[in-house]
Amino acid sequence: MKKHSQRAQRVGDQIQRELADLLRLHLKDPRIGMVTITAVEVTPDLSHAKIFFTHLAGVEHSKTAVEALQHTAGYLRTELSHRLQLYSVPQLHFVYDDSTESGLKISRLIDAAIADDRKHPTS
Numbered sequence: 001m002k003k004h005s006q007r008a009q010r011v012g013d014q015i016q017r018e019l020a021d022l023l024r025l026h027l028k029d030p031r032i033g034m035v036t037i038t039a040v041e042v043t044p045d046l047s048h049a050k051i052f053f054t055h056l057a058g059v060e061h062s063k064t065a066v067e068a069l070q071h072t073a074g075y076l077r078t079e080l081s082h083r084l085q086l087y088s089v090p091q092l093h094f095v096y097d098d099s100t101e102s103g104l105k106i107s108r109l110i111d112a113a114i115a116d117d118r119k120h121p122t123s
Contacts, residue, residue: 005044011086012040015049018083022076031068033061038097042090049090052097062096069094 020037034056041050055065069076073092081089 008042008044008046011046011084011090012042012049014084015042015051015080015090016040018080019051019076022079026079027072029068029072031064032072033065035065035069038099046086046088046090048093050093050095052095054097062098066094066096 016037016039019040023032023035023037035053036056037051037053039052041052042048051069053065053069055061070093073094077089077092
């Protein structure tokens with residue numbers, strides 16, 4: 001059995017586009033703030049979708065944003081049902097994507113190691 005079917009990938013891409021639009025234009029919850037949908041993984045049977053997002057305020061406000069997004073998941077799912085031509089819309093599960101912060105941290109560590117190497121040249 002395939003791990004990721006083409007149909008699940010296409011549905012995930014469409015959900016990502018529609019959710020970005022819904023979050024930008026229709027949600028007014030201040031707990032959510034400025035979020036960016038980074039990826040959507042849909043199960044092969046299209047019953048569940050894991051939505052990865054980043055938050056402008058960073059990881060400090062991620063828990064609040066996850067709770068607020070889960071609270072609005074029913075509304076978002078209803079809106080998606082009007083926009084997508086699917087028999088049933090997947091259940092939405094929101095996950096904070098910390099890959100950006102992790103990448104920045106690794107980049108800073110590499111920069112620090114390079115700077116340290118320049119201070120102590122080998123003979």
